Amino acid sequence: MKSSVIGLGKLGLPFALFLASRGQKVICFDKNKKILDLLLKKRSPYIEPKTLKYLREYNKKIFVTKDLNQLVYGSNLTHLVLPTPSLKNNSFSNKYLIECLEELSVALLKKRNTQHIINITSTVMPGSCKNIFTKIMESKNLKNNKDFLITYNPHFIAQGTTIYNLENPDFILIGSDNKKSEKLTSYYKKIYNNKVKISLLNTMEAEIAKIAINSYITTKITFSNFISEICQNTKNVDASSILNTIGKDHRIGNSYLGVGTKYSGPCFPRDNKALHYFIKGKTKNSLPNFIDKINNEQTKRLLEMLKEIIKKEKIKKLAIGVYGLTYKDKTSIIKDSQSYDLIKSLRFNYRETFNVYDENVKPSQKYLKNKKLIYFKNLRDFIQSNKIIFLMYANQKIEREIIKYKDKIIIDCWDRIEEKKTNSKIFKLGKKIL
Ligand SMILES: NC(=O)c1ccc[n+]([C@@H]2O[C@H](COP(=O)([O-])OP(=O)(O)OC[C@H]3O[C@@H](n4cnc5c(N)ncnc54)[C@H](O)[C@@H]3O)[C@@H](O)[C@H]2O)c1
Secondary structure: OOEEEEOOOOOHHHHHHHHHHOOOOEEEEOOOHHHHHHHHOOOOOOOOOOHHHHHHHOHHHEEEOOOHHHHHHHOOEEEEOOOOOEOOOOOEOOHHHHHHHHHHHHHHHHHOOOOEEEEEOOOOOOOHHHHHHHHHHHHOOOOEOOOEEEEEOOOOOOOOOHHHHHHOOOOEEEEEOOOOOHHHHHHHHHHOOOOOOEEEEOHHHHHHHHHHHHHHHHHHHHHHHHHHHHHHOOOOOOHHHHHHHHOOOOOOOOOOOOOOOOOOOOOHHHHHHHHHHHOOOOOOOOHHHHHHHHHHOHHHHHHHHHHHHHHHOOOOOOOEEEEOOOOOOOOOOOOOOHHHHHHHHHHHHHOOOOEEEOOOOOOOOHHHHHOOOEEOOOHHHHHHOOOEEEEOOOOHHHHHHHOOOOOOEEEEOOOOOOHHHOOOEEEEOOOOOO
């Protein structure tokens, strides 16, 4: 099959590069001309690991075009990786996909009879492929299964490890309402050298499975936070040890069982909320909604901890530093991250200026200016300037550096620092302050 990718965003570009690295020639299109111009100069718009390296290494396989007709004629499988932003009611908007399908239909009408596969990679609400996208294409006089076929094929990746995750999937999920979807199945078998499990469902099943997987993970994280909260209020017990033990049971497994902050980022919260929206009227109780509520309580635990620490240590002058603004290392997404929430609460409760450090964030980012945060460019300066430091995501660089100091108060949210390795005071989320 001849591949093309429309939408070269945080998922689309790494995906196109991954395909290129597996020998596919990929025609790439994005309506944002700045992205295309950067790619033509072999520069990556994102900090995502491996992206720049692959862009340089597999450049000969990547064909950037500014013309959709060229893309349609040059390929017979188009992956659509467009935004599907959450609406106020928590369902996903199909606006960008519909706009693009309408544009594609014009080119496809000229091509006809080649069964061009339009493979939706964006996360969509259940029912979208069959009830909306297919019908739109049919309304343009294109024949389903003959001129086009809509399939659903989300990928399970996390920012910061996108290409790694694409290279090492647990399985490939394909949703198709055409029994003969072997073209897409053999496409992936070839890409993965026959070493991949493929789950073939109908489109609606696949659309439900995608958001349900993320919702299940949010449930597991919330369970970890529940154990962590119990331990925080119980003397002489350690949440990490308990969670680690629970995870040894093969029916449960260790992933996402550990001490940490709330879940955040661009996928988990929104997929969980979308599942809540989708099940309205279908179930008596909404597990996703309950999980969401508990998650929204998590930052309060950090604030309560801080209050207790300030009292216990008799701290008069508050010099508070927040390490990590994004929702995890190696990404630049700040919106709704655990720190975003924490900083909002800190400002509300203390009305102080806060010092922040995050290598993944450019000082020019609007968020920093709007919140009047003091942004440090140097890690040591940041550590030296603060008495209390929140470690909001795992990062070895700060973990190695901070233990060298002896007069700091470290709020270790991810249980990363060994207390005996430092003379500073460590307070861990999930451990009672004694
Ligand atoms: N980024 C992730 O971690 C991730 C993970 C899993 C699923 N997803 C899903 O993948 C989809 C894309 O996410 P993303 O993070 O890559 O989004 P993004 O906003 O980073 O990128 C989307 C790109 O699509 C382009 N675009 C919009 N309309 C277009 C059109 N009509 N024609 C051509 N290009 C157009 C934009 O210019 C942008 O470059 C979303 O549905 C998201 O939920 C993302």
